[in-house]
Amino acid sequence: MPIKFLYSLFCLLTGVLSAMSSRAAGPGVINLLPSDYRAANKNWAVAEDDAGTLYAGNDKGLLEFDGLQWRLYELPRASIVRSVAPLSHDVIFTGGFEEFGRWDRDASGALRYTSLVPAQRNPRFSDSDFWKIYITPQGVLFQSFHGIYLYDYERVRRLTGEMNMLFLLRAGDEFWVQEMGGPLYRMRQESFERLPDSERFSTTTVRVLLPGPHEGEWIVGTGTDGLWRYDGERFTPWSPALSERLRRDELNCGIRTSRGTYLFGTLFGGLYEAGADGRLLAVLSTENRLLNNSVMALAEDAQQNVWAALDRGLSLLLFCEGVDYHTYNKWAAGSLYDACRWQGKLLLATNQGVFAVDESRLATGVDPSDFRPVAGLSGQAWSFDLLDGRLYVSHNTGVTELRPDFSLVRRSDMGGYGLRRVKLGEKSRTYYASYYKLRLLDDDGTMHEVDGLDESVYRIEADYMRNLWLEHPSKGVYRCRMSDDGRRIEERTLYGGGAGDGLPYKLHLLRVGGRVALMGDDRFFRYNEYTDCIEADTVLDAAFRTVEDIRRVIPYADEWFWVITGSGVWKLRYDGRRSAELTPCAGIPVDNMIYGYEQVARLDDSTCLFCGDNGFELVSSQAVEIPPPPIPPLLESLRASGRRGDEAWYDLSAAVEIPHQRNSVTFRYAPRRGAVPGLRFRHRLTGMESAWSESDRTGTADYARLPQGRYTFEVAVGDVFGRWSEPARFPFVVLTPWYATGWAYAGYVLLLAFTFYCLWLLVMRFYRRRYLRRLRLQEIVALRRANRELTRQIETRDAEIVAQSSTLIGRNEIILRLRDMVNEFQQKQGNRTTAPLWQKVNAYVSSKLDTESDWTLFLIKFEQKHSSYFRIMKERFPDLTTSDLRLSACLKMNLCTKEIASLMSLSVRAVENGRYRLRKKLGLTSAQNLNEFLLHIDSQESGPEDDEK
Template sequence: MVRYFLAFLFVLLTGVQCLYAQLSYQISNYSVHEAGGGNQNWDISIGKNGGIYVANNYGFLVLENSTFDLYKLPEPTIFRSVAYINERVYTGSFEDFGYWEEDETGTLQYHSLAASLENRNMNNDEIWKIVEHQNKVYFHSFGSVYCYDIESEEVYRLNAPGSFMFLYMAQNEIYTQQIQGMLYKLDNDEFIPIERSEFLQQEEVTSILDLADNTLLIATSEDVYMFDGDTFQEWQAESLDEVVRNRINTMVKTENYIVIGTILNGLYIYDLNFRLLENINRQNQLQNNTILSLAVDPFENLWVGMDRGIDYIAFDTPIHPYLEEPDGIGSVYAAALHNNELYIGTNRGIYGYKRDENGNFYDKTLIPNSQGQVWFLKELDGSLYCGLNDGTYLLEDNELTKVGSIHGGYNLKRYPGSNPDLLLQSTYSDLVVYQKEEQIWSEAYTMTGFQTPARFLEFDHIGNIWLGHTVKGIFRLQPNIQLNRIDQVREIGVAEGLPQSTNLVFKMNNRIMTSISDTLYQWDAINEQFVPYHDLDEYFTVKESVSNIIPVDEQRYWVIKKSEILLFEIYFNSISLVYRMLPDMYNFKQVERYENVIPLNENLHLISLEDGFAILDLDLVNKSKYPTPEIHLKSIKVTDSRQVTSFVDPDSPTEAIFGYRNNTIHFNWSANQVAGNRAFFQYKLEGIDNKWSNWSTDTSFNYLRLPPGNYAFTVRSIAPNGILTDPVSFSFTIKQPWYLSTGAYILYVILFLSSVLTIRLYLSRRRWKALGKELEKNQQEIINDRENAEKEIVKLNNEKLQSRIEHKSAQLASNTMAMMRKNNLLNSLKDELLKQQEELGEKLPGKYYRKLIKLIEDGIEDEYEWEIFEQLYNEAHGDFFKRLKDTYPQLTPSDLRLCAYLRMNLSSKEIAPLLNISVRGVEERRYRLRKRLEISTDTNLTELIMTF
């Protein structure tokens, strides 16, 4: 048994090989990270309401309302099997099995059944399969089969004749294969061998499927057989050898398909006539080639559990993507359905596809000599024309015939009005006119008067030609009657009402249109101005520029944005939305700046993509079985400024009012979308947001630090058929803080009035205080003026006194100089008299000589002069003699006289004549003066006297 189990695991973990095939079904990928579990997804079961339950390496995954939840047991274990049965989810793992039920909060709780086994000993058993039959649930491992009787709640081990491979439910019976043995049927807890199944002893049964007419499809390690209850015969199906070689692991049947999951190469899809339709693997969107489990949901779509990841394949969808590898057909720019074959124009050439009776396209072929950029494919009068980089061609029987030589045929349109036999083409350079000869349209001539590369080409109601230059903007051309020359060229821009230049030119409802930013503009032919066109604004859900408008017929138009594609029906002024699609819902990437939807016929429309294309069947849109999802606000979490969190019941009938501190609010929502169809949401908070958010799969949003006010949070979703759901709203109020409440405002008014009164009182007191200060100031100024006057008087007296002193000093100096000159003169006379007496001798009588000498000496020592000098000196030097005598009373009059002369800074030589002594005599007196003043030789005598 262990050997077979190890062999089984080896097959599961064997490496993968990839084959390329064309994908024609919509696939949604859920990565390991996105699902939140481990790598392997061993089993899948579908619940009553479309919930998805997955047995995973990390635990038990539940997908409801577009979000995954992971459940685990206390002990880490791998879940190998899962089955939804009668409101319970049964799971099997290592040495344990049981069921999960919701508690009162909606959370699944586990109840072990293995714990009820008598003498519980599961001998390392892992439960790999769970099936229900006749109100009993059977749990299979490679060593044992256990049974749980739902009515009696008894749990027991079956008596089995050996070890068995998996259990399979088919035709309301349980089938299994004994390891290296026959096929058995499990009936009333008994294993009954199937006759004529002995040949399976050399093969390993890997899956059993219930076909119509009581026939089983049995897949083994070596072949696939059909069993009608009596005989076995090989299944006759296309490419069966390839399928078996890639190791069949599981099979399921939908309403229209048989799906086989392999270990090495993904999925093989057969129709009910056993014709192979598709091989889906890693090369065309499947996440992994190792298929571990399959399950069909109520809408006949397929869930795929793989070695890494979970995928959802929708068969019942109006949109069928045909996506390619990076080196596939390239970016799609043009398409046409011609003679029941689909032709695709890309940046790599033209590809042709055949179409089967089911409407699927297959057998891709590159048209010879078409390599390069393809700008348009158009059927005209039953023939297919193509605009290529090097010219324009007619495509017949997969062969190209050149009908136009001008490079870069962007467009080819029938000229309106009275010229039905003329076509006009915009190219990389010229405007080219085509005419029909022998049932074939071909280049006739080029129009003169204007030459420019123009991608967009339209005609207005009076025959003017509108061109969208690839760079420079919009031009309106007026041709002559013969349509061979452009007579008038007008560049259309800001002067014609546009906010800025653009090169987009469309035509809708017989009006010339353009688009700038998130606004459409319509040409007003009367005023010759572009005016904003808002009739479609209410239908748009994203604020983006319209990149293209494609007419389907006279009333229907595709309006294309980067994030939104809409189909409108416009009849006069009546507008209705037919269909809306979000490219992100299908992981579509439109060709940037060349977004395009191409009508193939009334119902089929092709969406151009960067890596292929998608076919939209409008007839299937109207027949969609998917219900419109309903949105539910799951939780509202309120956090205050202190990070304290509380929860609010979204369904509470009472009005939600939050304190001003509770201003961070987290909203969480979900939609009862069919599991597998990714739910996209838009939300806004009225009071904060001016527009809806961008579409996203987010199911929560956090508003931080909201200001006080009234708010309404609104969220909406979109159904796969493009219908918007009814929005769900939650209104709430964040109260003003207490300091902004009504009572607070009343208090503020009272405080304001009190403040006004207080301020007025304060100002009044301040004014009286200011008046008192002004009075004090005036009085002080009077006092200051009086003091200043007195000071001025004193100053004037001092100045007068100083002037007088200066005058006395000048008199003193003059008197001193006069005394010096007089004494010098008298001393000179005395000296001359002495000299004459010596010379004359007796000739000069002594009597006269002595009289003259006495007169001279009396003149030198004139006391009157000294008194005058002393008076002037005291007046000039402030009682100098008195102050000096008071300080040094021991001074003699001659000392005082010497001090006076020293105070005048006179030298000894100058002092000598004043004292009528010699210079030496002056020095001797100075010496005696020092003695009396008792000063040392280091002290400057003159400087000391100068201090008095």
């Protein structure tokens, strides 16, 4: 809601007032522009529900105001809302052009619309506006110019009758309606009965029907024919003077207030307030306080204040017992600094001069133009002082005496703030607080300068110790000792104003309980004549311990004071010693007062005038009331949201359990009295915090990521006087998250057991692998050891084979050489005598050249090393003969051709031919080496058993 409206409302209305008086005081008026409520200019209807929420029918839709902010709800097709009737805070009925229906409040606090227009429309339904809505025990009545519809909360039906009618008006338990251009009818049980003597209204329109001043009487208001009284039999004119004015301005609406007065709204002249006897009490229009002169509807709220729906904007009329408001839209007199009564007139001292108005005019209301300037006193006027029957005006140009005939006598040419008569010892003297120096006014009217202080003086007081106290306009306070003739300051002491005494720089001077006191920075001080120092006034400080922004303390009676603060007005009763009692005052505005120059003028023993920027308030010090204490606020909605942006709204009428995945909550709340100004809220969440939050006016409270548990949200409302209501409470539960439920813990136990089992398996696997690795290492070591042993054996066998082969080859070579030598010898000698010896030697040599035996020995050694060689060769090359295998074995042993020939008892040529045949059978090309092929064939084709061996 706009800050401007809240602040104005804050200063004008502080509670519910219920007193009644014979003469109603003028109301205060708060005007709301379309920019304040953010909708169209024209408002057609206004009403309040049971929770204090305001609704207005606007050209753009339905306006809602909960005391903190405005909301606009649009109808289908952006239809105008011409009538509003709340059934409760949760159900609102509205009517518009060819449309009527109900609004239901959802869990979020927003209103949702449901049209009640029948599917089968009556032909007369077209082009109809629904102007009136009434809630009855039988249901809800919706009235247009062409018919009345009844909604019984289940279905809608049109009441019988084809009469073209004007406005349906309530008369107690029954309804009246006027036929267009015809008489009035009484509607009873859905039938229409003509009222006798009502044909007189055929030429006008009946727009208002209100209870009369006596039982059984009704006041009938017409648009152009004034007011009439109906006593059950006939109609008689009522309040002719008022009727004449209403006839001129065209009456449009009206209500009877709970204060016993009547308010009539017109189309051209604003508002008229009348008493029960028809006497005009006040007129509100654009000439004084009203925003607009076209009043479309009126409604009284629970605080007995009145809302006015206007052709342009809204106005709130504030009625406070004991407070008569005189603030004006077109105030031209300027800012008001003082006032007094003089010769039957009320005089006002303003920054534009001195203005006067007849006091008698205040009883029935005055316009700004009624305040006339006093000639010769234009410009800044500060105060009035009535001394010895003479009225002095302290002005920017000096002091002027205003005679009873309003002639002027100049007493000083030095401008100043005011005169003050004080008693110093046995003699009374009158001093003048001027812009430059203190001045003394003699009894003959002569003004003298007082020496000893060349500074400006704003206020003057004196104590019983013959001290004269002088307040500077901008800094501290001087305590002065005066000469016997009072024209010279002999001694002075500055308190505050940077004097280094620890006191506030700016001090205000006041007199309480017959003693001088000082005030600054919301603290009070007094002068102790025994110690000659300034000390704290503990009694006043204790009384004001909860009050902030204290601006002025102004006496108006013995021991009674007005206390002006930044938020409101208090009454203080202080005896100057031990007792100080503060009482808040309802309905006195402070935002209208001039900051730094707040002033309350005492007109008589019971009436005070509060000065303001655009007018004043007349306050009865005895009648002004204490505002009632605040009541607990209304909890509107609860929203729970999660981290992913999902949210849910909850019904506050039932117990709420919030899932943990939506554990961020937002509460929205509003005051129950609607438009009560200056209200503040504080909240806390028990179960999470014990301290209250800082006060604010946001209307919302947020708590993010609440842990599981039970909570109670508490919110209290406080007024401008620091009083707090009982908190509104709402308990709720944030459920345990799924990962903290019993099933989850059971799953955690199973998961933990499974984890331990898996860890156990992993550990066992680790130790098994380590054991197997150790076994493998042991096997590898054993195999390496066996391999080394086998290698050694192979090398030994290779050596043996080589040695054996070499031995056999060497032996055979020797034997063959001997045989060749013997054969050569025998051939050369040819001696028969040696033939037997040759034969024996040759036989012996032949016997020793047993190739099969030699080969067998060679084969035994060869197969010890190459056990699978011959098998592999036979499998791969089945065409090989025994000679081929033997030759390949010799070649595998890397024997040369000559050695092979010797071992196999073959010639070298035969060996070469054998090598050729072997290459051919092995399928080797010319590029392949036979020896290398044979060396690798055993290792390439050996199996696992051979490898192990």
